[in-house]
Amino acid sequence: MEALGMSDDLLIVIVDDDQSAREATGDLVRALGFQAVEFCSAADLLKSEERGRMTCLIADVQMPGMNGLDLYLQLSASGTPPPTVLMTAYRDEAMRERAVEAGVDFYLEKPLEADQLLACVRSAIEHRDEPARQGPRPH
Amino acid sequence: MIDKQGNVPLLLSTIPPNRSQRRLAGWVLAILVIALVVTAPFSRIRLAETAPLLLAYAAAVLFVEVLTAALLLSLFAIQKSRAVLVLSAGYLFSGLLVIPWALTFPGIFTAFGLDAGLQSTAAIAAVRRLSFPVFVLAYAALKDQEDLALWPRASIRTVIAAQVLLIAGLAAGLTWTIIQADQLPTFMVDARDVAPLWRYVPAAAIGLYLVGLVVLWLRRQSTLDLWLMIVLCTLVIEIALLSYLGGGARLSVGWWAGRLYGLASASMVLLVLLSETATLQARLARSIHSERLARESRLTAMEALSASIAHEISQPLASMVTNANAGLRWLDKEIPRIVEAQAALERVVRDGHRARDVVDGIRQLFRKGTQDRTSVDMNSLIKDVLRRSADEARFGRVSVESDLDPNLPLATGSPLQLQQVISNLVANAVDATSAVTGRPRIVRIITRLRASREILVSVEDSGPGIADTLKDRIFEPFFSTKPDGMGMGLMFSRSVVESHGGKLWVEDTVTSGAIFRFTLPCSDWTGASDTELRQ
Numbered sequence: 001m002e003a004l005g006m007s008d009d010l011l012i013v014i015v016d017d018d019q020s021a022r023e024a025t026g027d028l029v030r031a032l033g034f035q036a037v038e039f040c041s042a043a044d045l046l047k048s049e050e051r052g053r054m055t056c057l058i059a060d061v062q063m064p065g066m067n068g069l070d071l072y073l074q075l076s077a078s079g080t081p082p083p084t085v086l087m088t089a090y091r092d093e094a095m096r097e098r099a100v101e102a103g104v105d106f107y108l109e110k111p112l113e114a115d116q117l118l119a120c121v122r123s124a125i126e127h128r129d130e131p132a133r134q135g136p137r138p139h
Numbered sequence: 140m141i142d143k144q145g146n147v148p149l150l151l152s153t154i155p156p157n158r159s160q161r162r163l164a165g166w167v168l169a170i171l172v173i174a175l176v177v178t179a180p181f182s183r184i185r186l187a188e189t190a191p192l193l194l195a196y197a198a199a200v201l202f203v204e205v206l207t208a209a210l211l212l213s214l215f216a217i218q219k220s221r222a223v224l225v226l227s228a229g230y231l232f233s234g235l236l237v238i239p240w241a242l243t244f245p246g247i248f249t250a251f252g253l254d255a256g257l258q259s260t261a262a263i264a265a266v267r268r269l270s271f272p273v274f275v276l277a278y279a280a281l282k283d284q285e286d287l288a289l290w291p292r293a294s295i296r297t298v299i300a301a302q303v304l305l306i307a308g309l310a311a312g313l314t315w316t317i318i319q320a321d322q323l324p325t326f327m328v329d330a331r332d333v334a335p336l337w338r339y340v341p342a343a344a345i346g347l348y349l350v351g352l353v354v355l356w357l358r359r360q361s362t363l364d365l366w367l368m369i370v371l372c373t374l375v376i377e378i379a380l381l382s383y384l385g386g387g388a389r390l391s392v393g394w395w396a397g398r399l400y401g402l403a404s405a406s407m408v409l410l411v412l413l414s415e416t417a418t419l420q421a422r423l424a425r426s427i428h429s430e431r432l433a434r435e436s437r438l439t440a441m442e443a444l445s446a447s448i449a450h451e452i453s454q455p456l457a458s459m460v461t462n463a464n465a466g467l468r469w470l471d472k473e474i475p476r477i478v479e480a481q482a483a484l485e486r487v488v489r490d491g492h493r494a495r496d497v498v499d500g501i502r503q504l505f506r507k508g509t510q511d512r513t514s515v516d517m518n519s520l521i522k523d524v525l526r527r528s529a530d531e532a533r534f535g536r537v538s539v540e541s542d543l544d545p546n547l548p549l550a551t552g553s554p555l556q557l558q559q560v561i562s563n564l565v566a567n568a569v570d571a572t573s574a575v576t577g578r579p580r581i582v583r584i585i586t587r588l589r590a591s592r593e594i595l596v597s598v599e600d601s602g603p604g605i606a607d608t609l610k611d612r613i614f615e616p617f618f619s620t621k622p623d624g625m626g627m628g629l630m631f632s633r634s635v636v637e638s639h640g641g642k643l644w645v646e647d648t649v650t651s652g653a654i655f656r657f658t659l660p661c662s663d664w665t666g667a668s669d670t671e672l673r674q
Contacts, residue, residue, distance in 0.1 A: 018454055020490050024461035027483055031468035031476075089453055110453070111460030114468055 011053050012121065013082075014038045015045050015071065016060040025058060025087075025112060032118050042066035046074065054082050056121055061088040061095060069099050076103065083124030087112060151415045152214055152223050156362040164369050167407075171400070175376050182384040182393025185331075189390050190246055196398055197241030200405050204234025207409040210416075212299050219295060222281035226367075228306050229274025230408075235310035236267040243318070245330035261326035261333070262317045265340045268378070272347035275367060279354040282364070331389045333382075341382035348375050366411045373404035451497040455490040462486040514549040514662050515557055517586055517594055524562045525584070528569065537572045537580040539565070544586045550594050551662040552639045560632040560643075564598040564655050567628065571602030571653065578650075593641070593658040600652040610645055632657075 012034045016022040022038045029036040034056075039045040042059070043066060057075070059068035066074070068086045075081040085106040086099050096107045106120040156164070211227035214220075243259040317323065326337040348371045355368050380397035388394060466483035469476040525539055550557070561584075568582040578601060585597040605613065614629050629643075636643040636657045643657040 018458075020455060020458040020486065020493065021461070023486060024458040024465065024483075024490075027479070027486070028461050028465035028468065031465040031479065031483075089450065089457060110457035112457075112464070113460075114464040 010034050010055045010125070011050060012036045012056045012058060013045060013050060013054040014058045015040075015042055015063070015068065016087075017041060017063045018060070021060065021110070028112065028114060028117060029058070029121070032114065032121070034121070042068070042071035042074070045071070056124055057082045057084045058117075058121075059084070059086055061086050061092075061099075062090065069095070069102065069104070072099070072104055073102060083121075085117070085120050085124060151412060152218055152220060152361050152363045154362055155360055156365045160362055160365065164365050168369055168372055171373055171376055171403070174396075175380065175400075178380065178392065178396040179384050182380060182391060182396060183388070184392045185388060186390055186392060186395065189395065190244075192395075193244055194241055196402065197237045199402055201234050201237045203402070203405045203409050204230045204237070207405070207412065208234060210409065210412040212302075214412075216295055216299065220282070221284060222278045223363075224298070224302060225274055225281055226278040228302055229271050229278070230405075231303065231306045232274070232310060233267055233271045233405075235307060236263055236270075236313070239263050239310075239314035239317075240267065257327055257330065258323035258325060259317050261337065262320075262323050263314065265324075265326065265337075266313060266317075268340060268344045269347065272344065272351045272371070272374070275351045275371065276347070276354060278367070279351065279358055279364075282358060282360070333388075338382070341378045344378050345375060348378075362411065362415065363408070366408055370404045370407050373400050373407065377401045377404065448497070452494050455494040455497070459487050459490045459494075462490065512551055512553060515552050515554045516547075517550055517557070517596060517659070518543045518545075518547055520554060520558050521561055521584055521586065521596070524558060524565055528562060528565050537569050537582055539569070540581060540583045542583060542585045544588055547586050547588055547594060548592075548661040550639070550659040552659065553635075556635045557639070557659075560635050560657070561596070561598075563628045563632050564657075567655070568598050568600035568602065568653075572600045575602055588661070589658070592661055594661050595656060595658050597654050597656045599648055599654040601648070601650065602652045604647055604651050605645060605653045613645070614643075 012029045014022060014025045014029065014036055016025060016038075017040055019040070022040060026036040026038045037050050037054075039048065041063065045051060057072070059071055061068040068088075072081055072084050072086070075084075081103070084104050085108060086104050087108045087110055088095070089110045091109060099107050105124040108116065108120065208227045208231035211223055211230060215223045215227060240260055240263045243263065245257065245260065324336055325334045326340070328334045352368055352371045355364050355371070359365065359368070377397045377400035380393045380400060382397075384393040462483045466480045466487070469480040469483060521541060521543060525541060528539070565582065565584065572580045572582055581599075581601045583597075583599045585595075585599065587595045587597075589595050614633050633643045636659070639659055641657055641659040643655065646654045646656060648654055
C-alpha cells in the first residue's frame with residue numbers, strides 16, 4: 001500500500017469516541033506511512049482481534065466508559081502494553097502526571113501536528129526495543 | 140442610587156417610616172405622657188441646691204444638638220435638600236444658644252463676674268424657645284420643594300460652611316446684644332420667679348409647636364417627619380411642665396422635669412439618626428453582599444457555559460487541523476496522493492460545518508426562541524405529563540390531582556419546552572411532598588383563564604413550602620436544595636416561560652406548601668398580533 005512499503009506490518013491502533021477526530025487521526029497516521037485501524041471505544045478494541053497485532057496505540061484520554069488511561073492500564077495488567085500515545089483536548093496536568101507515572105510514552109494535546117505525531121510514534125516504537133518490530137523509516 | 144423622582148432612596152429624610160418605627164414612636168409618646176402625669180403633682184416643689192446641675196444639663200444639650208446638626212448636615216450633603224439644611228440650622232442655633240443661657244444663669248458664674256442682668260437668661264431662653272419651632276416650620280414648608288440636586292460638590296461644602304458661620308455669628312451677635320442691652324423685657328421678678336410678661340412666651344411657643352405639628356402631620360412622609368412630630372410633642376410637655384405645672388419657678392421639680400424633657404427631645408432626632416444610619420449601613424452591606432453572590436452565580440453559569448462551548452468548538456477545530464495536516468502529507472509524497480488529499484479536505488469542510496452548527500446552536504439558545512411555535516393545548520400537555528409521572532408519584536405515595544379548566548384557550552409556543560416546564564414543576568412538587576408525614580401528600584395542578592386573557596397554570600403541593608430567604612435563590616442557576624440536584628430546572632423553566640411572554644413565580648399555600656404559578660398569553664387575536672409584532 002505505502003510507497004516505501006516498510007510499514008505494512010506496523011499496525012497503529014486509534015481509539016477515539018469522536019468520529020471526526022478518529023477519522024482525522026487515522027488518516028494522518030496513514031499519510032505518515034503506517035497502517036491504521038480505528039475503534040470508537042476501548043471496549044471495542046479489547047474485544048477485537050487487532051488487539052494482539054498492534055505496534056502502537058494512540059488513544060483519546062476523555063472517553064465515555066473506559067478512558068484512554070484506563071485502557072493503557074488494562075493492557076499493562078494483561079501483559080506488556082504497546083507503546084502508547086495519549087491525546088487530549090483539555091489541558092489537565094494531574095491526568096498527564098498520572099499517565100506519565102503509569103508509563104505512557106507520550107501525552108499530546110489536540111490538535112495533532114503531523115511532525116509531532118510522527119516523532120512520537122517513531123520514538124515510542126524505537127524505545128520499546130522489541131526485536132520483532134523494527135522502527136519504520138517512512139519519508 | 141437616585142430614584143425616578145430624583146430622591147436619594149434609603150435616607151432618613153426620604154424613606155417613609157415602617158410599621159415598627161411608627162409603633163416605637165407611639166410608645167415613646169405614651170411613656171412621655173405617663174411620665175408627665177407622674178411628675179405633675181410634685182412639680183411645684185422647689186429644689187434649692189440643684190443649680191450646679193444646670194451646667195451638666197447645658198453641656199448635654201449643647202453636645203446633643205450640635206451633633207444632631209452635624210448629622211443633618213451630612214444628610215444634606217447627600218440629599219441636598221434645603222429643608223434638611225434649615226432643620227440643621229435650627230438645631231445648631233438652639234444648641235449654641237444654650238451656652239450664653241447657662242453662662243448668664245443667675246448664680247452660676249457670679250464668681251467669674253459673668254453674671255449679666257436679671258433679664259438676660261430669660262431673653263435668651265425666649266429666643267431659643269421660639270426660634271426652634273420656626274426652623275421646624277420652615278423645614279416642613281421646604282420639604283416638598285425640589286432638592287438642590289444640581290449643585291456641584293464644592294458648592295455644597297461652601298453652603299454648609301456658610302450656614303455654620305451664619306448661625307454661629309447670629310447666636311454670638313444675639314448674645315452680645317442681649318448682654319449689652321440697657322432695656323430688656325421684664326420676664327423675671329427675681330432670679331427664680333417669672334414676671335407676668337413671661338407668660339406670653341410659653342403661650343406663643345405652644346402655639347408654634349401646635350402649628351408645626353399640624354403642618355408636619357399634613358405633609359408627613361419620611362421617618363424624620365415622624366420623629367420631629369414626637370420632638371414637638373415633647374417640647375409641648377416640656378413647656379407645660381416648665382411654665383404651667385411648675386408655676387414658672389426655676390429649679391422646681393416641674394422645671395427640672397421639663398428640662399429633662401427638653402434633653403430627651405433634643406436627643407430624639409440624634410438617636411434616630413444614629414440608629415437609622417447603622418441600620419442603613421447594615422442594609423447596604425447586605426445588599427452589596429447579595430449583589431456579589433448574584434454576580435458570582437452568574438459568573439459560574441458563564442464559566443460552565445463557556446467551558447461547554449469551548450469543548451464543542453475545539454473538537455471540530457482540532458479535527459480540521461489534523462485533517463489539513465494529513466492532506467498536506469498526502470500531497471507531499473513523491474507521487475502526490477490526490478484522492479486521499481481530496482478526502483482529507485472534504486473532512487476539513489465537514490468539520491468546519493460542524494463548528495458552525497455549534498455556533499448556530501448557541502445563537503439559537505440565546506435568541507428567545509421563536510422556532511417551533513405552534514398552538515398548544517395546555518390541558519392535554521398536562522395530562523400527558525401526569526400520565527408519565529404517575530409511577531414516580533405512586534412511588535412517593537403522593538396523590539396527584541388535576542383541576543383543569545375545560546374552556547381553556549390554546550397557548551402559542553414550543554410544546555416540547557412547555558412540557559418540560561410542567562414536568563419539572565410536577566417533579567419538584569412530588570419530591571417536596573413525598574417526605575411529608577402526618578398530613579395528606581397532595582400535588583394539585585390547576586389551569587384557569589384569567590380575566591386578562593392569560594392562561595394561569597398552578598402547581599400546588601402540600602410539602603414543607605419554601606423559606607422566604609430561598610424564594611429568590613431557587614431561580615438562580617446551579618442553586619438546588621436537593622442533594623443530587625443540578626439547580627438548572629427552575630432557572631430553565633423561568634426562562635422558557637418568560638420567552639413565551641409569561642411569568643413564573645412561587646407563592647405560599649394557605650396551609651404549608653408551595654404553589655408555583657406561571658402565566659402564558661393565549662393564542663387568540665391579542666396573542667396573535669403580539670407574535671406578529673415580535674417577528
